[in-house]
Structures are given as C-alpha cells and as structure tokens.
Amino acid sequence: MFRPRPEARPATVSVLVEGRAVAVPEGASAAAAMLLAGLIATRESAVSGAPRGPLCLMGVCFDCLAEIDGVPNRQACMVPVAPGMRILRQRGAREALR
Amino acid sequence: MTRRDLAVIGAGPAGMGAAIEARARGLSVLVLDENAGPGGQVFRAALACGRDPAVAPEIAPGLPLIEAFLACGAEYRPATTLWHLDPEEGVLSLVSGGVATEVAARRVVLATGAQERPVPIPGWTLPGVMGAGAAQIMLKTAGAVPAGRTVLAGQGPLVWLLAVQLARAGAPPLVLETRTVSIASALARAGGGLLAGRRMLAKGLALMAEARRLGVRVVAGVRGLRAEGAGRVERVAWEGGGAPCDTLLLHEGVIPSVHVSRAIGLDHAWDAAQACWRPVTDAFGATSCPRVAVAGDGAGIGGWEAALAAGRLAGLDAARRLGALDEAGFAAAAAGPLAARRAALALRPFLDALYAPPAAILSPHDETIACRCEEVTAGAIRRAARIGATGPNQMKAYLRCGMGPCQGRLCGPTVAALIAEARGIAPEAVPPLRPRAPYKPITVGALAATAAPAQQGVA
Numbered sequence: 145m146f147r148p149r150p151e152a153r154p155a156t157v158s159v160l161v162e163g164r165a166v167a168v169p170e171g172a173s174a175a176a177a178m179l180l181a182g183l184i185a186t187r188e189s190a191v192s193g194a195p196r197g198p199l200c201l202m203g204v205c206f207d208c209l210a211e212i213d214g215v216p217n218r219q220a221c222m223v224p225v226a227p228g229m230r231i232l233r234q235r236g237a238r239e240a241l242r
Numbered sequence: 243m244t245r246r247d248l249a250v251i252g253a254g255p256a257g258m259g260a261a262i263e264a265r266a267r268g269l270s271v272l273v274l275d276e277n278a279g280p281g282g283q284v285f286r287a288a289l290a291c292g293r294d295p296a297v298a299p300e301i302a303p304g305l306p307l308i309e310a311f312l313a314c315g316a317e318y319r320p321a322t323t324l325w326h327l328d329p330e331e332g333v334l335s336l337v338s339g340g341v342a343t344e345v346a347a348r349r350v351v352l353a354t355g356a357q358e359r360p361v362p363i364p365g366w367t368l369p370g371v372m373g374a375g376a377a378q379i380m381l382k383t384a385g386a387v388p389a390g391r392t393v394l395a396g397q398g399p400l401v402w403l404l405a406v407q408l409a410r411a412g413a414p415p416l417v418l419e420t421r422t423v424s425i426a427s428a429l430a431r432a433g434g435g436l437l438a439g440r441r442m443l444a445k446g447l448a449l450m451a452e453a454r455r456l457g458v459r460v461v462a463g464v465r466g467l468r469a470e471g472a473g474r475v476e477r478v479a480w481e482g483g484g485a486p487c488d489t490l491l492l493h494e495g496v497i498p499s500v501h502v503s504r505a506i507g508l509d510h511a512w513d514a515a516q517a518c519w520r521p522v523t524d525a526f527g528a529t530s531c532p533r534v535a536v537a538g539d540g541a542g543i544g545g546w547e548a549a550l551a552a553g554r555l556a557g558l559d560a561a562r563r564l565g566a567l568d569e570a571g572f573a574a575a576a577a578g579p580l581a582a583r584r585a586a587l588a589l590r591p592f593l594d595a596l597y598a599p600p601a602a603i604l605s606p607h608d609e610t611i612a613c614r615c616e617e618v619t620a621g622a623i624r625r626a627a628r629i630g631a632t633g634p635n636q637m638k639a640y641l642r643c644g645m646g647p648c649q650g651r652l653c654g655p656t657v658a659a660l661i662a663e664a665r666g667i668a669p670e671a672v673p674p675l676r677p678r679a680p681y682k683p684i685t686v687g688a689l690a691a692t693a694a695p696a697q698q699g700v701a
C-alpha cells in the first residue's frame with residue numbers, strides 16, 4: 145500500500161478503482177492508482193488463483209494486468225490515469241473481479 | 243508508409259543522445275517510447291518530479307538533456323509500443339492508443355535500457371513484494387511512498403539511492419544488505435579504476451553518508467531472505483533475524499533488456515562480471531545486423547552517463563553510415579562522447595565485483611517460484627532439465643515457463659541459470675530463449691486495421 149505526498153504532487157485526477165472514486169496524482173499509472181486506492185492484491189494469478197500485486201511497475205512482469213475502461217489484460221503500470229478512468233482487478237487470465 | 247533516416251526505440255539517455263546527434267547532422271529521426279514522457283527510467287517523469295525535494299538532486303542533470311531532446315527536431319512518439327521489427331527491411335510495427343502503424347527506417351538504434359534482475363526468493367509472489375525500481379517509479383510518477391513498515395533488501399547503487407530518496411520523503415526503509423563480497427576483495431578483483439572513477443565513488447559515499455544522517459537502519463550480511471504472510475507480505479525473515487513488513491522492496495542490480503535484441507536474432511555475448519547476456523556491439527553500437535545498433539544499458543549496464551555517451555556515438559555513427567558526416571567530422575565529434583563514456587565506466591569493474599549477485603538469487607531453492615506467470619518452481623525446472631529440457635525453448639513445452647504474458651522477460655535469466663546448474667554446464671552454454679513477435683500483446687482489432695489495406699481486393 146502506498147500513500148501520496150500532496151505537498152510534492154498537489155494536482156490530482158479522479159478515477160474509479162473497483163467502482164470507488166479515488167483522487168490520484170496526475171501522471172500516475174493505473175497500477176499506481178490501485179495501490180493508492182489501498183488495494184494490495186490487484187489481481188489473481190492465472191494458474192492457482194493466488195493474489196498478486198504489481199512487481200516492477202515498468203512493463204516487464206505483467207503482474208499488474210487489469211481491466212481498464214472495459215478492456216481486460218492491460219498492463220496497468222503502462223497506462224497513465226485519465227479523468228474518470230475505470231480500473232478493475234482481474235481474475236485469472238482475463239475475467240474481472242466483481 | 244512513413245520513412246525516416248533513423249528510428250530510435252526508447253527515449254532514455256541513450257535514445258535522446260542518439261536523436262540529438264543525428265538531428266544535428268540533418269537526419270530525419272523518429273523516436274518512440276512506451277512511456278508517457280521522455281527520460282527513461284533514470285529521468286522518468288522528470289518534468290513532473292523535478293521540484294520534489296525527495297528526488298530533485300538526481301533528476302536535475304536530466305532536465306537540460308530532455309529540453310535539448312524536445313528541441314532537436316526529432317519526431318517523438320510517446321506511449322508507443324514496438325511489437326515487431328524487421329531488421330532486414332528496417333520496418334517497425336508500432337501500436338499506440340490501439341492504432342497500429344508501420345514505419346520504415348534506414349537505420350535503427352535500440353535504446354531499450356535495462357530491467358531489474360529477477361530476485362526469486364521464497365514468498366516473492368506475495369502482494370506487497372516489489373522491485374526497488376517500482377517504489378522509485380511510484381515516487382517519481384506519483385510522489386508516493388510505501389505506507390507502513392518498509393524493508394529494502396538487496397545490494398547495489400540503487401539500494402542506497404532509493405533508501406535516501408524514501409528517507410527524504412519521510413518514509414525511511416529498513417535496509418537489509420545482501421552483499422557477500424568484501425570491499426577488499428572487490429578492489430583486488432577490479433584492479434584499478436578507482437582513481438579514474440573517484441567522482442562516481444564520491445557520489446556513492448555521499449549517498450551512504452546521507453542515508454546514515456537521515457536515520458536509515460542497515461543490517462549487513464543478510465542471507466536466506468524470505469517473505470512471509472497470508473495473502474500479502476507481513477514479515478521478512480533471514481538467517482538469524484526477522485522483521486515485520488508491509489512492503490518489501492527487492493534489488494540485486496539491473497540487467498540489459500534483451501527482449502527485442504534477442505527476438506531479431508542479434509549476436510549476444512555472456513557477461514560474466516554482470517552475470518547476464520548483452521548484445522555484441524562495436525565501440526559505436528553497431529551489431530551483427532548491418533542496419534541495427536544498440537546503445538545504452540541495453541548493450542551492457544553502465545549507468546546513465548555511459549548510456550548518454552553511447553547514444554551520442556550511435557547517432558554519429560548513423561550520420562556517418564548514411565553519408566551525412568565524413569570520417570574526419572565523425573572522428574572529431576566522437577572524441578568527446580568516447581572520453582565521457584570511458585570516465586563513466588571507470589568505476590564499473592569495482593561495482594560489478596562488489597555487487598556480484600549471490601548464487602541463491604541466480605538459481606533459487608527448489609520450492610521457490612521461478613516463473614511467476616505460469617507459477618513454476620525452481621525444483622520443477624531442475625527436474626525437467628535433468629530429463630531432457632536442454633534449453634529455455636524446450637522448457638516452454640515441458641512446463642510452459644516463458645509462455646505466460648511476460649514472454650520470459652522475467653523468468654528467462656533464472657530458467658537459464660537453473661538449466662545450466664542441473665546439466666552441469668556453464669551459463670553461456672545454455673541456448674538462449676528466442677522471443678517472438680508480438681513483443682507486447684496487441685489486440686486482433688489493431689492488427690486487422692493494419693492488415694486491411696494490404697488485404698483489399700483479395701476476397
């Protein structure tokens with residue numbers, strides 16, 4: 145779990161993480177938004193269904209796969225937040241966790 | 243199809259350096275990068291975080307470079323992914339915002355940089371365990387720091403840098419240093435270089451002093467690290483110790499990102515000092531493929547100053563090869579970057595020796611997961627290697643590792659090291675994993691949209 149430092153980055157964007165509105169700093173990724181929203185496990189693994197969270201945040205590990213604006217299997221760490229973006233956790237290979 | 247003299251993949255220090263030099267000699271240049279802004283990892287989000295006191299001192303040298311890059315006249319396409327490269331024809335297949343396009347280039351510079359070395363310890367798949375680089379990305383892109391008890395475990399320059407940056411931001415971590423090599427033996431193994439590298443050495447020592455001043459606690463000589471917890475990391479344990487933990491950040495150095503250079507079949511050489519593969523290049527980045535150069539950390543880890551110099555050299559070499567710069571002009575222009583790179587690399591042999599990754603990280607214990615995507619343990623990989631999976635490409639058929647979404651980016655080095663160990667051969671004797679296009683997933687829709695013009699009238 146991460147906490148923002150508004151003194152360093154005051155400008156925010158409002159996104160929906162699991163349906164809940166969260167204000168996250170401009171320039172953050174969708175994966176960062178999930179971490180800032182208090183999610184620790186951001187998806188379930190494809191084989192055993194074990195909880196997972198982002199590992200690298202730089203496009204290498206694919207452990208941040210999420211459903212963003214209705215499109216599953218997106219590397220959430222490579223997608224910058226935009227106002228109103230809808231971000232959902234992902235179960236297994238591609239089913240959203242609802 | 244768009245045509246350019248030079249296409250540069252990656253807008254980090256190497257890519258920016260190549261673009262600036264090539265533009266100064268009049269080449270038309272396209273620079274594409276997966277990220278939203280220029281800077282690479284080291285100067286990521288520099289324009290947004292340059293005034294954050296937690297990272298500002300380290301970001302400062304990147305700001306004039308980024309400014310020069312944005313003013314150099316290169317076409318810059320951020321948020322753009324290379325999903326296929328035809329090295330013979332020089333055709334790049336790109337996707338951006340769900341739209342696929344193609345670009346033809348007379349010369350291509352791969353400046354795809356580095357990734358963190360995988361750190362497969364027991365429990366590293368638990369949520370809350372991340373790379374140290376990931377925490378630094380949170381800090382640079384969002385100004386955010388881990389909440390709760392943070393443990394930073396591993397070794398290398400980034401450990402000290404991140405410890406200081408988190409402490410400046412009010413979130414000092416507990417540092418567990420895993421270094422196994424003594425300073426004396428690193429000095430003996432590295433030979434000279436300390437004198438020429440004294441500026442960098444002074445920077446490193448200053449960081450360590452700042453960490454102490456900011457109250458960062460350090461446990462040295464940590465062995466047998468493991469992450470524990472139910473559904474998330476709650477505790478770290480090591481031989482003779484343990485600590486509660488909400489976020490565990492791991493770091494055992496960085497290695498070149500060879501995904502694209504491998505996929506297009508460039509020659510690679512095993513770098514024993516850094517325990518990784520690197521593409522074979524000449525002094526100016528030229529590779530075994532006549533059209534393609536590799537510059538920066540993607541050709542061997544040297545840090546951003548060496549990467550910038552290498553990028554400049556690759557840009558100059560592109561101008562020379564395409565007839566925009568004669569030999570005398572090239573020699574005059576290359577002297578500066580060649581000297582800069584020599585200075586930047588002077589300390590590297592010492593750092594490589596000092597921070598050599600421990601054996602248990604390269605080939606982990608049997609019960610540890612090596613392939614995160616397909617959830618395959620090191621033990622399963624060892625068994626498959628013994629019964630006939632001679633290389634990572636065969637291992638795909640046995641265990642599926644390398645076939646998950648990361649396409650072997652993360653597990654590749656570990657799988658190869660485990661095969662080498664199980665078969666009793668040297669790491670460089672293991673045949674390489676050959677990644678396939680698409681290098682990153684692309685939707686069928688985007689693909690169909692690119693293919694459509696070519697298919698018209700075929701029905």
Ligand code: FES
Binds near residue numbers: 175200202209
């Ligand atoms: S967190 Fe590793 S790819 Fe996104």
